[in-house]
Amino acid sequence: MDKIDTGATAWMIAATAMVLLMTPGLAFFYGGMTRAKSVLNMMMMSFASIITVSLLWVLYGHSLAFGTNGSTGLNKFFGGLDEVGLQSLIDTATKPEGGMPSLVFSAFQLTFAIITVALISGAIADRAKFGAWALFGGLWATLVYFPVAHWVWGGGWLGTMGIEDFAGGTVVHINAGAAALALALVLGKRKGWPKEPMRPHNLGYVLLGAGLLWFGWFGFNAGSELGVDGTTALAFMNTQIATAAAAGAWLLVERLRDGHATTLGVASGAVAGLVAITPACGFIDPWAAVVLGLIAGTVCAYAVGLKFKFGYDDSLDVVGVHLVGGVIGAVSLGILARYPVAGTKQGMGILYGDHSFKQLGLQVLGPVVIGLYSFVVAFILGKVIDMTIGFRIDEEDEVNGIDIAVHAESAYDLAPSHSGTGTLAAATAPIATTDTKIEADA
Numbered sequence: 001m002d003k004i005d006t007g008a009t010a011w012m013i014a015a016t017a018m019v020l021l022m023t024p025g026l027a028f029f030y031g032g033m034t035r036a037k038s039v040l041n042m043m044m045m046s047f048a049s050i051i052t053v054s055l056l057w058v059l060y061g062h063s064l065a066f067g068t069n070g071s072t073g074l075n076k077f078f079g080g081l082d083e084v085g086l087q088s089l090i091d092t093a094t095k096p097e098g099g100m101p102s103l104v105f106s107a108f109q110l111t112f113a114i115i116t117v118a119l120i121s122g123a124i125a126d127r128a129k130f131g132a133w134a135l136f137g138g139l140w141a142t143l144v145y146f147p148v149a150h151w152v153w154g155g156g157w158l159g160t161m162g163i164e165d166f167a168g169g170t171v172v173h174i175n176a177g178a179a180a181l182a183l184a185l186v187l188g189k190r191k192g193w194p195k196e197p198m199r200p201h202n203l204g205y206v207l208l209g210a211g212l213l214w215f216g217w218f219g220f221n222a223g224s225e226l227g228v229d230g231t232t233a234l235a236f237m238n239t240q241i242a243t244a245a246a247a248g249a250w251l252l253v254e255r256l257r258d259g260h261a262t263t264l265g266v267a268s269g270a271v272a273g274l275v276a277i278t279p280a281c282g283f284i285d286p287w288a289a290v291v292l293g294l295i296a297g298t299v300c301a302y303a304v305g306l307k308f309k310f311g312y313d314d315s316l317d318v319v320g321v322h323l324v325g326g327v328i329g330a331v332s333l334g335i336l337a338r339y340p341v342a343g344t345k346q347g348m349g350i351l352y353g354d355h356s357f358k359q360l361g362l363q364v365l366g367p368v369v370i371g372l373y374s375f376v377v378a379f380i381l382g383k384v385i386d387m388t389i390g391f392r393i394d395e396e397d398e399v400n401g402i403d404i405a406v407h408a409e410s411a412y413d414l415a416p417s418h419s420g421t422g423t424l425a426a427a428t429a430p431i432a433t434t435d436t437k438i439e440a441d442a
Contacts, residue, residue, distance in 0.1 A: 005099035008227045018219025019111035021049055023118050025216055029209025029267070030122045033316050036201040037401030038126045039411045048134045053141050057110045060084050064146035066109065067156045076157040079150045082229035088396035099227060108223060109153075113145050116172045119379075122316035123180035124188050126198075127398050130406050132391045136381055140179060144377050148175055148370055162345030162359070163366045164337055166235065167224035169279025169330040170366045177323025178371040178377035180314060186382035186393050189313035191399060198315075203263045210267035214243060217274045221281040231339070235281040239274070239422050242281075242293035246273025247296030253296050265301070270323060277327035280333050288336040296328050327367045333361025 027046035031039045053061070060081065067079030083089060089102035117137045124133070151158040152171050200206055205223060222236040224376045250269025271372040276296035277289055284292070305322035307313065314320065333349060335357060340346035348358040392398075397405035402408060412413065 004101065005101065005102060005227070008106055009100040011228050011232075012108055012223060012226065015223025016104065016108045017302070019108065019115070019200035019223065020050075020216075021046075022111075022213050022216035022220065025209045025212025027116060027209070028205045029213060029271070030125065030316055032202040032209060033122075033200040033206025033208075033264075034125045035198060035257050036412060037410075038403055039201065040403040040409055041130065042125050044130060044407065045128075045133055046118040049118035049121070049137050052134055052138045053114045053117055054110060054225075056138055056141055057106075057113060058086055059268070060061055061113060061141065061146050062086060062089075062106050062109070064142075065149040066106070067114075067150075075155075075405045076160075078147055078149065079154050079156075088326055093366050103238075105226065108226075109149070110170060112172060112220075113141060113149070116145055116168075116176050116330040117141055119172070119176035119318060119322055120180045120183060121172045123184045123314045123318040124187050125315035126402060127187055127392050128183075129389075129391060129393055132385050132389055135389075136183070136378075136385055136391070140378055143381070144179065144374050145175065146254035148373070152366070153369075155235065158366055158369070160345065161362060161365075162347060163362050164283055164333045164340065164346050164359070165279045165330065165366065166282040167221045167278045169275070169326045170370050173275045173278060173322040173326030174330065174367050174371050175374045177321075177326060178374040179318050180318035181312065181323065182375045182378035183382050184312045184314045184319070186386055189311075191395060193313050194308055200264060202289050206267045207263055210270050215276065216272055217243075217278075221278060225282060231282045234286075234339070237286055238281040238284065238289035239277055240285055242277035242289040242296070245290045245293030246270065246276065246297030246300075249294045250301045252299055254302040268304070268317065269297045269301065272296045272321050272325045275322055276300075276329035276332070279326070279329045283333055283339050285336075285338055288332075288338075291331065292332050292336065295332075296325050299328060300325050323371070326373075329339050329359070330367050331363050334363035 023046050027043040030046065031043040034042045063081050063083040064079050067075075067082050084369055085101065086106060117140065120137075120140070121128075121133065147156075149171050150156040152163055152165050153159060163170070192198070217239055218236055221239045222232050225235060226233040247266050247269035250265050250272065254265045255263045273293040273296050276292055280289070280292060300321050303324040304317040306320060307317075312319075335351055335359070337347070337349040338352050340348060347356070347362075349354060350357060350360055382391060393402055393405060399416040401410075
């Protein structure tokens with residue numbers, strides 16, 4: 001067994017826990033954005049992703065993504081089955097760096113797979129059967145996430161070509177965003193959308209979730225260096241400043257467009273910045289991270305309104321934030337990348353190096369290929385599930401509330417707490433938000 005770097009290992013264990021925390025954070029973020037009658041179902045979808053993907057990762061997910069069968073033939077697309085069950089990873093050092101136990105590296109990558117699946121759920125809030133969602137998540141992880149992770153990070157064909165993706169702009173966000181669009185089309189619009197206002201019921205949850213995501217994202221991005229060095233510090237700093245810039249840009253757009261900045265706007269802008277900096281955090285200068293954050297915050301603030309123009313009901317703006325933000329971050333590397341990984345085919349952006357457009361072409365190729373593959377497979381899976389066991393709940397259950405219908409629970413007890421006229425209903429009254437203004441503008 002190789003000697004373990006205890007410092008790097010300790011950092012990676014902490015980073016792994018931080019990334020895992022992001023999925024409960026996402027549950028709060030998404031849960032607060034839904035209506036009160038479906039908040040539990042929305043949060044449960046994130047926890048279902050933790051359960052399903054964790055089990056599949058042990059069985060074969062890690063092996064398909066990071067198996068060591070080489071990089072020729074089918075192994076350009078699938079890692080193989082040599083590490084099924086993770087038994088071979090016990091008491092061994094990791095392949096990429098050699099400084100930590102392989103199980104730590106595997107656990108870190110598992111948390112990425114979990115949140116990628118969970119991200120998709122935001123597009124189908126209020127109307128999906130819980131069992132159908134869990135089935136879809138397992139199948140999509142098997143057919144899409146595990147292979148795509150291998151393509152980019154596990155020695156597969158895109159990685160060997162020189163695609164840059166430091167922490168998951170293509171593997172996580174474009175992948176999830178494309179699948180989210182496919183499922184939104186399969187399940188159709190929520191009853192009453194877009195005519196009826198469907199406002200976030202708890203903006204406090206939204207801010208809490210955004211804060212947890214922001215915190216966990218430092219493990220997500222800085223941890224992707226798989227060690228502690230100057231690139232780790234660069235990724236950490238770039239994550240912070242791009243996120244702040246994007247949040248500020250989103251607020252400015254709201255102020256100029258709608259007349260006031262909102263809490264939903266600052267939370268959404270922060271997430272947009274986190275998404276955009278993810279593929280670029282270890283490859284660009286801090287000044288470039290500011291520029292990238294400003295662009296992402298501005299573009300995504302307008303992109304969330306596309307659903308009203310094109311008529312697809314992406315409930316919680318997964319497409320506008322994760323797909324669009326992921327594309328912005330991935331493509332930006334063809335221009336701004338300055339620190340490619342030594343020993344790889346990755347190149348500098350057109351502002352540096354030989355000023356060629358080769359890397360820009362690769363950074364466009366990645367989102368196109370992965371986006372199309374994820375969309376097509378997700379659409380087929382969604383259709384098959386819908387035609388067999390059914391993917392969407394009954395209309396009556398959707399109107400009455402999916403929490404009661406599916407889980408026999410309610411997030412809030414709205415019954416009178418004592419005799420008299422006061423109830424908790426006033427405290428949970430809907431609050432006007434940006435989504436309503438975007439809808440009106442559209």
